Amino acid sequence: MKKRTGFDTMSPYLYPFYICMHPRDGFLELKANKKGSSAVVAITIALWLLVEMFHRTATGYDMNTFDSADTSLLRTSVVTIMIFFMVAISNWCFCTLLDGKGKLKDICVVCANALVPYIIVRFITVCGSWVLAGDEQVFLTYAIIVSEIWGAFIAFSGLEEIHEYSFAKTFLAILLTVVGLIIILFLALMLIMLFQQVYFFVASLYFELSYQ
């Protein structure tokens, strides 16, 4: 392993930026030195939620695809926090079966780090939407696409490193993660419907009794 001066002494809050630029080395050293921080994960998710809210409410009117009057913090947190943990848990479920070396915490760290470029670029594009107008919107769209590809690359190399997988196996793991995501959503839907039916049963029982 190449010796990198400064990495040991670097504050954990600056790792994500280092990993952004050097994903492979960054994750390798992160794992070797056990430098993954739950605080960083929490902050990243919080920032993601913030930037999503910012995106929904503060984007220039001509580029806002959301109805800013109809924005709900609850709904936004569902699409951020819940999806984050659903992805992490789904990946963890399959990778433990596929001899992955990463722990749930490591997976969370990888996911959080993969979000960093998106968060930064999204913030910049929202600010940019106040200045750019009309057809210039494509620049912002391109920036977002680049950030997403960048994030995907970070996630891919991160998972490869922490699970100590080959390229093909990582690919398989990611495919299975998507399948797992669908299974989780399906189970959640079933659970909600079950609870609803139980609720209606109890409620109707209560009403029937109260009418006696």
Next chain:
Amino acid sequence: MRKKLFCLLLVLVLALSCTGIAAFAGQPDRAYTYEDSVAVPSTNIYKVKKVVDETVMGTERLLEPTEIFVDKSDRVFIIDHYYEVDEYGNKTDKQFAKVIILNKDYTLFRELRTFNYKDETLTLAKGASGLFYRETSGTLYIADTENDRVLVSDLEGNVSKIYTLPKDVMLEKAKGLEPKRIIVDNMGIMYIVTGDPAVSVNGALMIDSANNFLGFYGTNKLKQTAAMKIEFMWRKILTAEQSAQTGESYQPVAFNNLFWSEDRFVYGVSPIKDNIASTVVKLNALGKNVFAQNIDFYSISQTSMQKNMQMVDLTVDDEGVFTVLDSATGRLFQYDKNCNLLSVFGGYGNQKGLFLSPMGIESDSENNLLVLDAKKLTITVMTQTLYGEKIREANNLYNEGRYIDSVHYWEEVLLMNPNFTRAYVGMGKACLAMDNEQSQEMFQTGKYEQAMDFFMMGKDQDGYAEAKAGLRDEIVRANFGLLATVVILAMIGILGYDQIKQICNKIAWKISTRKGD
């Protein structure tokens, strides 16, 4: 004392306002528009002026009216039915169609029960449903549906010509002409909507005055739906016999009605179907739809309570404002000539201004709407309210590009109905057309800021982008020196970072060595 006087005044004002409401109680106030498929209440755009029934017309009660037509001098033509009378003067069960012609004041001008053609006496079979009066020749074109013919008659009932199905290769499959609706253009070419399913899907039949078939006109464009794509996929796999059994047809549908407008365009309205791109079309001479956007009643019918909407007729006035009639719910949809929904009004019911089974709609020269109701057996004449007039005036100025002149009218429209988003768009366009001084005078802000506000309220993202670009250019132009300096300094800083660092280091080193001396 003053307080008591004030109370008295208040009571008086309240009482007066109550009488005002009472005067309007005849017509239900339930107009609305659709915005992103959500119904938004709006002010009434039309009010009932007159209900024309048999007492006004001076005839016997209408029996089963099917079609209404209004000519340029506001004469009204109606197709109605009557029972055959036998030799003892008793009514039989057999019905025939007749044409009723009304004067401008809706009194009876003439009733045509029989027609003379070369010593023959002709009658119209039950179910005749097409009528067109051609001003230039003063002739009446009557689509005698069941008898498979079109009669051309003058107003006395003297038939000059009878058209039947022309002989043509493309019409070989057709059993008869079966004309349902008819319009005639300036050249005397007839556009006939036929009821024959073998040819009706191809569009209206174009037949010239010598009874030659010229071709099909205005075939409805199809839109691909998911069901259609799946069906096509199956058809690739299945054999011809198997796919013939699946049954579902994705052919275009025939027009429900056509309208000939004086600007030489043909408007057509079709049944609502998910694979028909636009329910209402404005066709040019080639039969191509020239509307900039599709009028999609399918999505409205899916979101509204009434899924069985039936657009049976439409009418267009001199300014291109068109009104589409839904016979199932009795509603009228009025659009301006750029396909913006102005208002939805009418409805199902017995009250004035509501309809039970409206069959036809026409507009007269004063922009009144005449709605023929086959169950109420009346013609309801609706006239524009002040609100409707203001919208019309504002729209006319807007379409002429006189945005600033239209501001005054849009403001009045908004006073009467703040929900009307089009008005905000009009105001926004006007702001963009103004000078900054004019805008300061009128709205106390710069023109671009004000325009952005208006476009946001009008939900016009393109307009907003235009105003924003204008504002940005204005700011950049005003602060160009400052911005250029910042940009140049930043570029120097980024590109020459190392060099600057070296120079700084050198200077620091020199200073430190000098101190050492």
